[in-house]
Amino acid sequence: MKTKAIEIVIIEDEEDILELVEYHLQKVGYETIGFLSTKGVEQFLEEENPSLMIIDRNLPSYEGSEFVFNLRKNGYNIPVIFLTAKDRDEDIEEGFIRGGDDYITKPFKPRELVLRVKALLRRSGLIFNEKIKYRDIVLNISNHKVIIEDRDIELTNLEFKLLYTFIKNPNIILDRDFLRDEVWGEDSINFNDKTINVTLNRLRKKIDPMGEKEYFIPVWGVGYKLA
Amino acid sequence: MKTKAIEIVIIEDEEDILELVEYHLQKVGYETIGFLSTKGVEQFLEEENPSLMIIDRNLPSYEGSEFVFNLRKNGYNIPVIFLTAKDRDEDIEEGFIRGGDDYITKPFKPRELVLRVKALLRRSGLIFNEKIKYRDIVLNISNHKVIIEDRDIELTNLEFKLLYTFIKNPNIILDRDFLRDEVWGEDSINFNDKTINVTLNRLRKKIDPMGEKEYFIPVWGVGYKLA
């Protein structure tokens, strides 16, 4: 599983605030890059593809929300949080209308900022929780451990990927093509029909040896569904 | 193709606030459904797959953020906005930690609420369970589930495709050639006249065992019509 570092752009002309924000974000593991103005930011977005942007509105030479509006117009879809002293109702509305995803007013609480960043990243599909839970299954993404009812269960890499795929899409029928692409990769050639059956069965045996949980419901002629 | 309305669930025990929120959301074109407590909400989510949820925290019998936490545990990934009077720093943090996407404190500004809803919907615009309704039939395309009057009905893949075809074309006479092409595929060769009859009958038995609904009207010598 690929764990790409998450990089966050912060645009803020007051250096002490910039440092404060960077400090708190770095503390929880994000990479940050600060700008004192919007200058050079667009080029940076183009080259680096950062995951999120935090931007002040009162910036020298280019008002923050206008800058975001222009980014959106140019097709940039990066998640944006405004962090600004402009706190009138109209200001906040303007922030959203011009393409912001969240709006935090100064003075701000660092922990709330971090949580809002995390929530927005999660909703944007850029991070996943290190742990995912479904029914009584707990998946620990970082160490590939699976815990079910306080029992540690060892899964192979393939089995883990398969289970992870289902837990990301619970209650949805995943057809065999999708599973093949997602778990085995799109370039898997000469893919045997039964490979999925067998792998899924090995997974079933491990996470539910008694066969009483009915995690995976076969959908005849289509695929499986995690119930 | 008909654009699916966006449906928003609001859980709020103070009726005047509930009405106020519904009013403002409806004004900008969203469908809303209000609940005075969390009772029945989970079942509703299962059946209707609404696009977003707004929830108070001080609710009778079930604290809002705990409810959301439990939803997340059960695999529901619906975007959630807390709308609550609980405004201490720890409350807000808790809201995000338990799975909220946004947190608005009362008293709130209706226009900001609407904008935050819109922003969150835009950012979430990933996969929503597609569902189609006709009369009292609810088809969930993503899990092939059929719900009729609160009853889950199991259909085979073929039966589902057949029903889906009719629900896509309600009140229109579908002739046998069309049904064959659509459900069985254009390359189906040596197609027996009676196959459609039998399959349709099996479907009828399952979705209307008492035979009182008259979903499918036979059109003599032509095909069938979903009434």
Added chain:
DNA sequence: ATGAATTAATAACAGATTGATAACATACTT
């Protein structure tokens, strides 16, 4: 209106397709 002809509904059966499982073979890791 009546009965023959045509089509639809229904039940029962059979074959075909698919899934589950075990056993084996190969590939991969260390």
Added chain:
DNA sequence: AAGTATGTTATCAATCTGTTATTAATTCAT
């Protein structure tokens, strides 16, 4: 090279689905 992980094949079991046969309903000509 040993041990694990994964893919392949074969067999069995489950469940769909198509066919056929029979009965019921509808149309149409008389």
